[in-house]
Amino acid sequence: MTRSRDSFLHFINDNLPTGVVCHALRRDPASRASDALQMNAVNVSFLNLSAGDGTALCAQQVVIAVVADDENTAVDWVGTLFTLLRSAFYCPMLDYTVPTAPVATGTNIMWDRKRVTFKRITSEGYAHYSCLLSLKFVSQ
């Protein structure tokens, strides 16, 4: 299951313009700061998931949250992500067990590009837009 997370994280991170930070939200005892939304960053977190036996499609919910103290910046980043997620509807699933040498698994991660929408989250002091996507893939 971690392959799908790792691959989608890198898909987002590697396709963002230079200077735009991608922050993965996760519980990590070595990095307590990973647990919280990061300001002026594209925050990616994962929710519900289903596992399979290698023959059926599995699902992994992902939330992409754009948080910035400048609303114009946030809207620009939303536009970039919208273009990215609408222009492609899949990315290759890689095995990042050795992060410096990811290995292709021969399968892809897909999402419904017509369902890419960003909702405004009311927040004081910063602009916050959130997109919930359901990723589909074959678990191995």
Add this chain to the structure above:
Amino acid sequence: MSRATSIQNKLDRVLTRLNVTDRVVSKRITTTTGGDPLLGRGVMAATSDTTLNPPPSVLVAAKNYPLVIAGTALSPDAEYLMTVSASAMSRSEVADPNLTITFTDAAGGVEELFVIGFAPSYLNGVDIAFMLILSSKQRSV
């Protein structure tokens, strides 16, 4: 000597004299190297503990139900209020999200705590002490 420094020295002397904690209190800094920080894979983590000097005063603020399993025993999950001198912890350390506090008892049991909030006491712009709100992360016996 400024008035703020004078007050801080007095506070340090009182805290040292009273030594009110029954456990050794340390600050734990976690540093990471290598790997892929985005994924959290292949990252090597190292911890460094420094005993707080002067020792802080610690007050149990809330005792919750046991939630954390450590070894074969359920561990207590508690929240504490801790007053620490600015000569033991700097403001940047207090605000560092990757810094935790550890309590070590005489038997070697260690309780690790998050800093979930803090309030500084200062005079003329000089930090004298911090009131830290701590929450149990885990306890190993």
